[in-house]
Amino acid sequence: MKNILLAVCGLSPQVITETLFALHQTSRTVDAIHIITTQLGKERILTTLLEPGSGKYFQYLHEYEREIRSIDFGPPTIHTLCDDRGREIPDIRDEADNERLLNLCLDLTFRFTKDPDTAVFFSVAGGRKTMSSCLALAAQMYGRSQDRLFHVLVSPEFENHPDFFFPPKVSRLLELRDEKGNPYLKETRYAEVTLVHLPFVSIRERLGEKYLKKPFDPATLMMSLVREDQVRLVVHLVQKKVIFRGLELDMMPARLALYAFFVLLKKECIRENPGCLRCTDCYLGLDEILTHHQKRIADLYRKLAGSRPLEEMSDSGILKLDADNFNMYKSRIRQDLLRGFGLYALKDIDIASVGKRPNTRYGIPLDKEKIEWVY
Known part of the structure; x- marks a missing residue:
């Protein structure tokens, strides 16, 4: 030996x-x-x-x-x-x-x-x-x-x-x-x-x-041990955390606000589709996100920021998204999810993209019935 x-x-x-x-x-x-x-x-x-x-x-x-x-x-x-x-x-x-x-x-x-x-x-x-x-x-x-x-x-x-x-x-x-x-x-x-x-x-x-x-990374190894009848993703705004298959991840408010926005899009999708995992109807293009949904993302961030005065919050970053910082936040969210839940979880819960530029759209792949929202 x-x-x-x-x-x-x-x-x-x-x-x-x-x-x-x-x-x-x-x-x-x-x-x-x-x-x-x-x-x-x-x-x-x-x-x-x-x-x-x-x-x-x-x-x-x-x-x-x-x-x-x-x-x-x-x-x-x-x-x-x-x-x-x-x-x-x-x-x-x-x-x-x-x-x-x-x-x-x-x-x-x-x-x-x-x-x-x-x-x-x-x-x-x-x-x-x-x-x-x-x-x-x-x-x-x-x-x-x-x-x-x-x-x-x-x-x-x-x-x-x-x-x-x-x-x-x-x-x-x-x-x-x-x-x-x-x-x-x-x-x-x-x-x-x-x-x-x-x-x-x-x-x-x-x-x-x-x-x-x-x-493999520890999160992937630990996730492999989890035995659940149903995979669930929980976004808990009160506790400012994401929970997946029993594992918990704390996320910075700005990143959690953007991630929560995409989770809400999937959760609120009104289309009845038994193949939700393969459906991308709720995915949105970047122009539509920046033009029509900036206020909703900002409101989520303000909710997560708690008692901090609005005048102290930056008027850039998550409160004023553009293409560059959107991609930056998306990349860091992916790193958070990878760190917390491992590589194999990303295929279900990462902010995925479909289509080629300039027609790329973004959304969460996981079936909406497996998503829980706590606020």
Whole structure:
């Protein structure tokens, strides 16, 4: 069985050697180390851990070389977050970066858990909280019985100390700081590095075969587990959320106003058509929306905006739609729905389009009998 350490890391690469040490203390061997990090995190790993001759990782190997085997760890096993153009991201700054992080965690977890002869040790000790959360979520999606989720606890006085990477066999003095910032000396033999096993519930065994052929987003995986006799879409204006097959999604008021408008069009369609899913009679062209329905969309937005004074609301954007910001809102609504309900839900509940420009019309595909409106 090949053991793979899959860890997240920020600007404190000490967590990698501390995790190695903690695993070693519990007689767990590691055959390969894969790290998920940012550009700045990668640079810190290369200069502090993997610098030839002086890297702390090599010092760790030297001290424990008689007790551990060779480990596959180097630049090729450092996985750096990249933007849509392939440029490495220096830090996780917004929701888009966080989504890229989650996708990377899912992709690597899917890849390493696909081989039955591997065991994956997920380490959530490093990086931002969002990094550990994403890796833990990936473990819950694809983890198996032989995989483990770990955290590492280090004595507070030694944690994040720039010169502490693991307890060396020969203890040495480090200058520490007390709560008031006063310096004092303490031997590294007093440092405690503890491996904490975190139980987690995996949904892998409940996933259908097609969901184990390639990685999917969490919303799609969770949606695949929902078993309902009837699929329902609920737009809840009071709670400012969209509910589909039991999953809930909060949406920004401007986007929800436009989405609610299209849902209302479908719900209010007077045509009796048993094949509503394939009918597009309630779909509208952009010119008609901008010319005849702007006020209704604006009224929905004002209702969602609550007690905010009208004079404080922008007279552009959702209150004054044009072709450009309509497409922008439509794109962001799609991203919201994808994030909340997964790829396979889009065919039913996304704002779909039919026809070629300039005769394109827009609407919701889902059967109106499966739509509920709460206001």
